[in-house]
Amino acid sequence: MRLAKYVGKRVIIAFFTLLILVSIVFFMFRVIPGDPVSMYIDSGLDQESQQLMMEMYGLDKSIPEQYIIYMKGLFTGDLGNSFTYSKPVVDVIGERFLNTLVLTTTSLIIAFSVGIFGGSFLAWHRNSKIDLIGTILALIIRCAPVFWTGMILLSIFAFKLEWLPLGGMTTVGSDFTSFWDKIFSLDFLRHLILPAITSALYSMATPTLLMRTSMLEVVKEDYIELAFAKGLTEKQIRRRHAMRTALLPVVTIFAVQAGMALGGSVLVETVFRWPGMGREIVLAVGSRDYPMAQGAFLFIGLATITFNLVADILYAYLDPRVSLD
Amino acid sequence: MTIVEGGRKMKKNSKFVALLMVLTLIMGSLAGCSNNTKNEEPSIVGAVEETEALDQAQKVPTIDFWIQSQTKDPIRYEAGLMIAENWKKLGFDVNVETREWATMSAEGMKAHEHDVFMVKWGGKPERVDPYHWLYSMHDSSEAAEGGYNVAGYENPVYDDLAEAFSTNLDMEARQAAALEMQKLLAQDVPQPPMFKLKLKNAYNKAKFENLTPGIGLGVYSFWNFMNITPITEDKILNLGQGNDINLLNPLATKTGQDIYMLKNIYDPIVRLDVSGEVVNWLATEVNEIDETTIEVTIRDDVKFHDGQPLTVEDVKFTFDFAKEVKSPTYSAHVRNIDTVEITGDNTVTFKLSKPYAPFMSNTLSQCLILPKHIWNKIYEEKGAEGALTWENSAPIGSGPFIFDYWRPNEEFALKANKAHFQVPKIEGILRTPYSQTFGIIQGLIAGEVDMTSYNMMPLDLEEVKKNEDIGIVELPDMGSYVIHYNLRKAPFEDVTARRALTMAIPRQTILDVVFDGGALKTFTLVSEDNDFWTNPAVEKLDFNLEQAVAELKDAGYKWDSEGKLYYPENFEAKPFME
Numbered sequence: 001m002r003l004a005k006y007v008g009k010r011v012i013i014a015f016f017t018l019l020i021l022v023s024i025v026f027f028m029f030r031v032i033p034g035d036p037v038s039m040y041i042d043s044g045l046d047q048e049s050q051q052l053m054m055e056m057y058g059l060d061k062s063i064p065e066q067y068i069i070y071m072k073g074l075f076t077g078d079l080g081n082s083f084t085y086s087k088p089v090v091d092v093i094g095e096r097f098l099n100t101l102v103l104t105t106t107s108l109i110i111a112f113s114v115g116i117f118g119g120s121f122l123a124w125h126r127n128s129k130i131d132l133i134g135t136i137l138a139l140i141i142r143c144a145p146v147f148w149t150g151m152i153l154l155s156i157f158a159f160k161l162e163w164l165p166l167g168g169m170t171t172v173g174s175d176f177t178s179f180w181d182k183i184f185s186l187d188f189l190r191h192l193i194l195p196a197i198t199s200a201l202y203s204m205a206t207p208t209l210l211m212r213t214s215m216l217e218v219v220k221e222d223y224i225e226l227a228f229a230k231g232l233t234e235k236q237i238r239r240r241h242a243m244r245t246a247l248l249p250v251v252t253i254f255a256v257q258a259g260m261a262l263g264g265s266v267l268v269e270t271v272f273r274w275p276g277m278g279r280e281i282v283l284a285v286g287s288r289d290y291p292m293a294q295g296a297f298l299f300i301g302l303a304t305i306t307f308n309l310v311a312d313i314l315y316a317y318l319d320p321r322v323s324l325d
Numbered sequence: 326m327t328i329v330e331g332g333r334k335m336k337k338n339s340k341f342v343a344l345l346m347v348l349t350l351i352m353g354s355l356a357g358c359s360n361n362t363k364n365e366e367p368s369i370v371g372a373v374e375e376t377e378a379l380d381q382a383q384k385v386p387t388i389d390f391w392i393q394s395q396t397k398d399p400i401r402y403e404a405g406l407m408i409a410e411n412w413k414k415l416g417f418d419v420n421v422e423t424r425e426w427a428t429m430s431a432e433g434m435k436a437h438e439h440d441v442f443m444v445k446w447g448g449k450p451e452r453v454d455p456y457h458w459l460y461s462m463h464d465s466s467e468a469a470e471g472g473y474n475v476a477g478y479e480n481p482v483y484d485d486l487a488e489a490f491s492t493n494l495d496m497e498a499r500q501a502a503a504l505e506m507q508k509l510l511a512q513d514v515p516q517p518p519m520f521k522l523k524l525k526n527a528y529n530k531a532k533f534e535n536l537t538p539g540i541g542l543g544v545y546s547f548w549n550f551m552n553i554t555p556i557t558e559d560k561i562l563n564l565g566q567g568n569d570i571n572l573l574n575p576l577a578t579k580t581g582q583d584i585y586m587l588k589n590i591y592d593p594i595v596r597l598d599v600s601g602e603v604v605n606w607l608a609t610e611v612n613e614i615d616e617t618t619i620e621v622t623i624r625d626d627v628k629f630h631d632g633q634p635l636t637v638e639d640v641k642f643t644f645d646f647a648k649e650v651k652s653p654t655y656s657a658h659v660r661n662i663d664t665v666e667i668t669g670d671n672t673v674t675f676k677l678s679k680p681y682a683p684f685m686s687n688t689l690s691q692c693l694i695l696p697k698h699i700w701n702k703i704y705e706e707k708g709a710e711g712a713l714t715w716e717n718s719a720p721i722g723s724g725p726f727i728f729d730y731w732r733p734n735e736e737f738a739l740k741a742n743k744a745h746f747q748v749p750k751i752e753g754i755l756r757t758p759y760s761q762t763f764g765i766i767q768g769l770i771a772g773e774v775d776m777t778s779y780n781m782m783p784l785d786l787e788e789v790k791k792n793e794d795i796g797i798v799e800l801p802d803m804g805s806y807v808i809h810y811n812l813r814k815a816p817f818e819d820v821t822a823r824r825a826l827t828m829a830i831p832r833q834t835i836l837d838v839v840f841d842g843g844a845l846k847t848f849t850l851v852s853e854d855n856d857f858w859t860n861p862a863v864e865k866l867d868f869n870l871e872q873a874v875a876e877l878k879d880a881g882y883k884w885d886s887e888g889k890l891y892y893p894e895n896f897e898a899k900p901f902m903e
Contacts, residue, residue, distance in 0.1 A: 034427030038435035038471075040579040042444055044451075045653065046461070047471040048660065050435070052653040056577065056713050084571045085733070086716045095733065159767060166767050168757070169735060273760050275734035288427055 007313060014305045021301045022294065026070060029290045030063055036083045036288040057083050079298070080291035084284070089295035093277065097299070099169065100269070100276035102183055103195055104261040108254070110200035112207050116250060119211025120243050126216060135209070142205030146264070150198040150271035157194060165191050167273035195272040199264065203257055207250050214246040252315040259307035263300050379883065385816050385890040387418040391433060391442040394423050401443050401806070403839045408808070411829040415873055416890030417816070433809065435471050441810050441817070447581070448803020448852060450541040453601025454686045455858045458850040459506045460491045463515065477812040478515035480901050492680040494616055499682060504860040507849045511863035512902045513820055514827045515812055518805035520836065520844040521852060527769055527789055528776040530796030532557050535750070539599040543800045545778035547588055548599050551725060551749050560752035565765040565774030569734050569758035574717040575693045576652035586756070589739060591693035591722035594621055594640070595685055603685045607635070607694060611685065617677040619684060625671055626746060627723050629696045635723045637673050641665045642697040650709040658688040696721055725749050734758060769795055783841040801854035805847050812900065819898040821880040827866045828873035
């Protein structure tokens with residue numbers, strides 16, 4: 001019951017957070033200079049055409065009017081039409097989101113597998129040289145900008161060694177019958193490797209360091225000492241007793257990281273020509289496609305808030321010591 | 326508890342980031358300092374005149390120079406800095422500001438609120454008839470907000486010539502006016518052109534031959550898609566471009582990239598050939614009956630991709646419909662059309678509201694004929710606004726290429742229309758958007774890209790040498806880098822100041838340093854390669870600081886002891902030379 005009440009409260013807060021986010025994004029795009037029309041003047045949009053185009057986009061109306069229209073649409077599930085594609089924003093996001101999801105899921109799985117085992121390994125060998133090197137390495141990789149790591153990987157594995165493709169999601173010209181057919185093809189996997197590793201490298205440090213710290217706490221506990229006293233092997237103690245307990249905060253940070261990874265897909269997708277949400281945001285902002293950009297921000301906001309909520313609930317559920325008040 | 330520990334680690338991590346940021350800032354400010362010291366070099370006119378007690382109100386106002394960020398366009402950025410440097414030598418205060426294109430275009434190109442900025446105007450085939458360069462960009466009727474006359478040049482003598490140029494159907498008379506107009510522009514320099522590129526496009530010559538680049542568009546020309554011939558079994562042309570196409574609705578698209586692909590899918594009445602001349606396409610005959618009446622006879626053997634025949638009904642419908650729904654893309658073309666009447670089995674007659682000289686080259690060649698049976702249905706279902714915002718995701722045209730599929734941000738495919746009256750030599754086009762030019766170049770080398778309309782820079786040319794199969798084709802640039810002054814503002818309202826500023830553009834240095842020999846100087850907007858229309862005898866205000874100082878001095882401009890520029894006493898701006 002307490003949980004239900006807590007979730008209810010959080011959902012209401014989340015709703016208002018989103019409402020504020022949507023409004024800020026709406027006005028922000030209209031306040032910053034530039035519009036979706038004038039950047040095409042040099043390619044041949046004359047005075048009258050610009051006017052007609054603004055009317056077509058509904059931008060000839062006053063900003064409060066536009067806001068009311070937008071909010072009305074929002075509450076009926078209509079995010080408007082993208083200026084660039086003349087398609088409902090929801091459809092465009094739908095197409096791109098699956099692509100982003102495949103990439104972020106893969107990279108998170110890599111990041112957390114390496115992070116959990118790597119972190120516990122470092123903690124087990126605490127204060128050794130390996131621990132020191134590992135920790136520093138994790139920090140350095142975490143600080144390297146994603147586009148930089150991406151370029152370096154590209155230049156090694158795609159240009160020099162020619163093992164992997166330069167970018168994109170499939171080889172140019174390949175034909176697939178469905179989305180699932182595509183993502184389970186060997187060709188797709190080859191394209192997935194570099195972007196997934198790049199973004200995994202970036203998100204790897206957090207679970208690694210968190211796991212390490214968490215393990216350090218756990219190994220001090222009496223029951224670990226007891227396990228040693230029972231004569232269990234070191235491997236058994238590490239895997240069965242220490243890691244399980246230490247995993248708790250890592251599980252919850254997973255949800256938070258998932259939300260962040262969606263937002264962080266912008267750079268990876270641009271470097272690797274991945275047709276996902278992140279690249280769409282860059283294009284939408286650059287071309288002042290207001291409905292598209294608003295929709296994308298709303299979507300990422302929604303995802304982040306949801307994942308945070310899940311993290312909190314998960315934590316409370318997994319660790320009875322945490323109170324919900 | 327453990328979470329807190331983790332948080333501490335995160336903080337440690339962010340400290341590292343902060344350290345890096347501080348380092349970057351220090352480096353940045355060091356670079357900034359060295360820049361500043363350079364700016365304080367004595368200007369060349371410092372010694373010219375020593376004037377104390379100058380009225381501060383008479384000081385020439387600071388120029389805000391907008392340039393694009395280096396990542397967006399390194400050429401405009403570097404060239405901009407070098408120009409500003411030289412303007413300072415003349416005694417002008419210059420404030421260089423880096424801006425994003427969307428901002429610059431909204432405030433400069435559209436609102437005309439700039440002081441000065443630079444743009445690369447593209448030399449499209451429909452600009453071979455210099456209506457755009459000479460009429461749109463300089464006639465006073467275009468000087469209002471949103472108009473093409475970005476500089477705000479309003480010269481009555483010029484306007485008279487422009488009127489003759491745009492309405493006269495006699496080519497000799499139009500040419501004479503055009504030459505005279507270029508002469509005025511070259512001496513009044515409202516928005517002088519500076520450079521045109523030596524365009525270089527790359528293609529895979531082991532896989533394709535018979536490359537047919539067209540004026541203005543290079544390898545992206547319609548005629549190249551028609552004529553390029555496969556040598557190997559791979560008969561699909563892989564195009565590597567910077568951006569994806571956006572929208573396939575011919576009535577509402579705004580980007581050139583969309584339009585070039587739509588021109589393969591749909592047919593216009595006439596087309597502009599590789600040198601920009603009008604040739605019949607859907608039309609078998611075009612007759613100018615009088616100044617405002619044009620009769621067009623069309624072919625009777627054309628079918629849309631869904632099998633329906635293309636008739637005069639479709640032609641009439643297209644023009645009426647574009648007007649009815651207020652299509653932004655067609656509006657400039659159909660504005661001067663009063664009526665379109667069917668006057669025979671295969672003939673339509675256009676009545677114009679006033680004589681419009683480039684009717685064939687700018688209207689008939691740009692308006693793509695739509696199938697009435699499809700668009701009328703959309704109109705009945707969705708109304709005018711619905712037709713404009715319709716996605717048209719599987720376009721049905723009559724052109725030599727048929728739409729195959731489009732996976733946004735991945736690839737776009739067309740296949741050859743074997744039933745067309747002119748069949749392309751290739752089996753299809755596959756267009757891939759690369760988000761960076763670096764991807765296009767590597768794609769070329771790897772054999773993934775067969776052709777690109779991206780202009781190869783000197784470094785790229787070095788890079789593609791890795792693959793012997795890559796051929797380079799050189800093309801004349803019909804557009805140019807233009808520096809847009811704003812004549813609505815001081816100091817640009819005065820022709821002497823404009824001429825001096827223009828003579829302080831270090832053209833040769835920029836060519837050598839920034840373009841690395843990949844461009845040429847130009848002094849008229851109508852490209853020197855456009856033989857019929859260009860005026861090679863215009864005044865050429867090349868880099869000459871002494872001359873600039875002399876002209877300023879003659880007009881009474883003064884310098885203070887620091888070399889800063891002041892207006893003459895009782896100054897009255899002189900807008901034009903004559």
